[in-house]
Amino acid sequence: MRALSLLLALFVANLLFSAACLWLLGRSLKLSRLSFVRFLGAWLALFLGGVIAPAVVSTVLVSAIIRPYCCEAFRIRANSMAPTLVDEHRVAVCPRCGGQLILPLPPPGVRHPAPEEGICCACLRTSTVDASDGPIAPADRVILDKQYEPARWDLVIFNVSDEFTDGHVKFAKRVVGMPGEKVFIEDGRIHVNGKPIDLPAALHGLQYVAFPDAEFGSRETPWRLGTGEYCLLGDFSNRAKDSRFLGPVSRDDILGVITARYWPPARWKVFK
Numbered sequence: 001m002r003a004l005s006l007l008l009a010l011f012v013a014n015l016l017f018s019a020a021c022l023w024l025l026g027r028s029l030k031l032s033r034l035s036f037v038r039f040l041g042a043w044l045a046l047f048l049g050g051v052i053a054p055a056v057v058s059t060v061l062v063s064a065i066i067r068p069y070c071c072e073a074f075r076i077r078a079n080s081m082a083p084t085l086v087d088e089h090r091v092a093v094c095p096r097c098g099g100q101l102i103l104p105l106p107p108p109g110v111r112h113p114a115p116e117e118g119i120c121c122a123c124l125r126t127s128t129v130d131a132s133d134g135p136i137a138p139a140d141r142v143i144l145d146k147q148y149e150p151a152r153w154d155l156v157i158f159n160v161s162d163e164f165t166d167g168h169v170k171f172a173k174r175v176v177g178m179p180g181e182k183v184f185i186e187d188g189r190i191h192v193n194g195k196p197i198d199l200p201a202a203l204h205g206l207q208y209v210a211f212p213d214a215e216f217g218s219r220e221t222p223w224r225l226g227t228g229e230y231c232l233l234g235d236f237s238n239r240a241k242d243s244r245f246l247g248p249v250s251r252d253d254i255l256g257v258i259t260a261r262y263w264p265p266a267r268w269k270v271f272k
């Protein structure tokens, strides 16, 4: 959470600036001799120093420094990264382990034929169950830290060109392949430079899928990642629109690394 320290420093700087405004304006009041002027001046000082100055400074800090270089909050708008990051969804019981199965919602106006495919929060395996008509659970909200360089298995948010976006221009995915590597999927596992690599313990059970109709992903059509290019995949591999279809993603399009999931509170988690 490198961004937090920068955020804290900016907050303290803002407080000091406001205090300085109040002190300077309060000091200038001593030059006034009329009590009416003092009264007006005091209110002006309070208004400028206590409200306007911090608001202006905060706006400038957020738009010029915090959002471009420090951190930004995002709402997750797809279930392609479920169960790690979820959009609105329904919940069922995983037939494999009894855990919580995330069921994506059908698009507006479309009724998915039962049964539906979901992915389990506990065993990370997909299962097909009868469609749920239970309550809709909320989408996750996350903090994106712009101080980190993406590393393998990091969660990132990146810009996607319009032809793929369905109205959303920023996707969340996981870094699977790094610059300079040759990467493909086989038997559910990621292979880097010809060898299968192990998933981190937290992702044990996750299966990646090489779609025959996708442009990339198989041994025959691997990603050959150039300088500054990454392979980004969704955890819910059967449903993700990721580097299998989008191709390698340039570092310039990666906005930052997701370091925390802060909403809903029950799903609070620090990733990095």
Ligand SMILES: [Zn+2]
Binding pocket: 094, 095, 096, 097, 098, 099, 100, 120, 121, 122, 123, 124, 125
């Ligand atoms: Zn399960």
